[in-house]
Amino acid sequence: MVGDVINGDGHAAARAIDAMRRGWPIAVGPLRLLAVETADAERLGRFDPTEAADLLISAGRAGTLKLSNQLAAADPDAPVLVARAPWIDMAAAVALADPQFDLATPLKGPFRALPLTHGDAAAAGLRLARIAGLLPAFFVGGSGAVEASVTAADIVAHEDPARLAIATRARLPVAGAEHAEIVAFRSPDSADEHIALVIGQPDGRPPLVRLHSECLTGDVLGSLKCDCGPQLHAAIHAIADTGWGVLLYLRQEGRGIGLVNKLRAYALQDQGFDTVDANTRLGFAIDARDFGVAGRMLTLLGQDRVRLLTNNPAKVAGLTAAGVEVVERVPHHLPPNPHNERYLATKRDRTGHQF
Ligand SMILES: Nc1nc2c(ncn2[C@@H]2O[C@H](COP(=O)(O)OP(=O)(O)OP(=O)(O)O)[C@@H](O)[C@H]2O)c(=O)[nH]1
Numbered sequence: 001m002v003g004d005v006i007n008g009d010g011h012a013a014a015r016a017i018d019a020m021r022r023g024w025p026i027a028v029g030p031l032r033l034l035a036v037e038t039a040d041a042e043r044l045g046r047f048d049p050t051e052a053a054d055l056l057i058s059a060g061r062a063g064t065l066k067l068s069n070q071l072a073a074a075d076p077d078a079p080v081l082v083a084r085a086p087w088i089d090m091a092a093a094v095a096l097a098d099p100q101f102d103l104a105t106p107l108k109g110p111f112r113a114l115p116l117t118h119g120d121a122a123a124a125g126l127r128l129a130r131i132a133g134l135l136p137a138f139f140v141g142g143s144g145a146v147e148a149s150v151t152a153a154d155i156v157a158h159e160d161p162a163r164l165a166i167a168t169r170a171r172l173p174v175a176g177a178e179h180a181e182i183v184a185f186r187s188p189d190s191a192d193e194h195i196a197l198v199i200g201q202p203d204g205r206p207p208l209v210r211l212h213s214e215c216l217t218g219d220v221l222g223s224l225k226c227d228c229g230p231q232l233h234a235a236i237h238a239i240a241d242t243g244w245g246v247l248l249y250l251r252q253e254g255r256g257i258g259l260v261n262k263l264r265a266y267a268l269q270d271q272g273f274d275t276v277d278a279n280t281r282l283g284f285a286i287d288a289r290d291f292g293v294a295g296r297m298l299t300l301l302g303q304d305r306v307r308l309l310t311n312n313p314a315k316v317a318g319l320t321a322a323g324v325e326v327v328e329r330v331p332h333h334l335p336p337n338p339h340n341e342r343y344l345a346t347k348r349d350r351t352g353h354q355f
Pocket residue numbers: 211212213214215216226228231252253254255256257261262265266275279309310311312315332347353
């Protein structure tokens with residue numbers, strides 16, 4: 001919440017994210033974790049010489065493997081601990097972590113779910129994997145030193161939008177809006193550098209605002225799978241046409257799961273799953289973005305009442321919760337193409353977008 005004091009240490013979380021990406025063991029609360037994605041047989045051997053470490057996976061992945069129903073009264077969203085059967089070696093762990101390969105190399109099992117005693121720490125570990133852009137799957141247990149130790153509160157502090165501040169600003173004429181200024185935002189621990197493009201001059205009216213989440217494939221490569229590229233350019237034109245407003249370019253690639261995980265979701269879409277099921281099977285929320293970041297950026301720009309260009313009610317709710325009043329929602333539809341028709345239909349039918 002805006003204004004709340006968070007006692008965690010964002011710096012500790014940054015160290016843990018870095019360690020996890022390098023394949024080094026970390027501790028989250030009482031749990032010792034080694035991320036499956038960045039492990040290899042040698043690292044696993046050092047982490048777990050007695051081959052006793054169990055595996056921690058997301059509820060979504062456990063659901064695909066029919067594991068959640070092994071546990072009586074299990075919370076459907078809770079992470080699941082999988083017993084380390086003797087046949088689960090490094091290659092089997094990778095197959096367990098990554099649903100992309102299910103069709104090519106079906107997992108045979110049998111898997112056995114174990115009761116999870118430190119559910120909050122386990123959930124925090126999976127959250128950290130998502131922030132690091134890794135698959136949410138870990139070896140749990142082992143022995144020996146860890147490279148970094150964090151608590152759930154440290155992760156909350158790392159992600160706290162209140163830590164964002166303006167880093168610099170400069171004039172930036174862009175195609176469609178020659179009178180624009182770019183403003184960069186940073187927070188002390190997170191590597192994300194968010195951007196605002198302030199178009200035109202404030203004239204007393206609430207600005208027309210667009211929250212654009214980074215989409216490398218759509219914004220840069222012109223992907224036809226989504227509507228991001230056309231939406232980005234249409235937003236700049238719409239804001240320029242109305243006289244003034246703000247485009248926020250949020251570094252929330254793949255609705256917050258990162259580029260590589262989004263591309264894994266695309267690989268699952270190649271196998272027939274839609275955008276919602278692909279995220280769930282990978283073990284992520286359907287939408288992992290925190291629009292409190294956008295709220296904080298608008299507040300730092302002095303804007304607490306906006307007209308919002310979006311079809312997504314979650315963006316309106318997110319800004320409102322962050323203390324920015326949305327006086328009007330302005331639809332932002334672009335014509336479909338044959339490649340993104342299903343994606344747009346899924347947004348309408350499954351994620352509450354208003355078309
Ligand atoms: N995980 C995942 N992310 C996707 C997929 N397709 C697009 N994205 C990401 O979705 C985000 C784009 O969402 P937005 O343009 O903000 O769209 P929206 O939330 O649907 O809302 P509005 O366009 O404002 O109505 C970008 O970060 C894209 O990278 C997908 O299939 N899977």
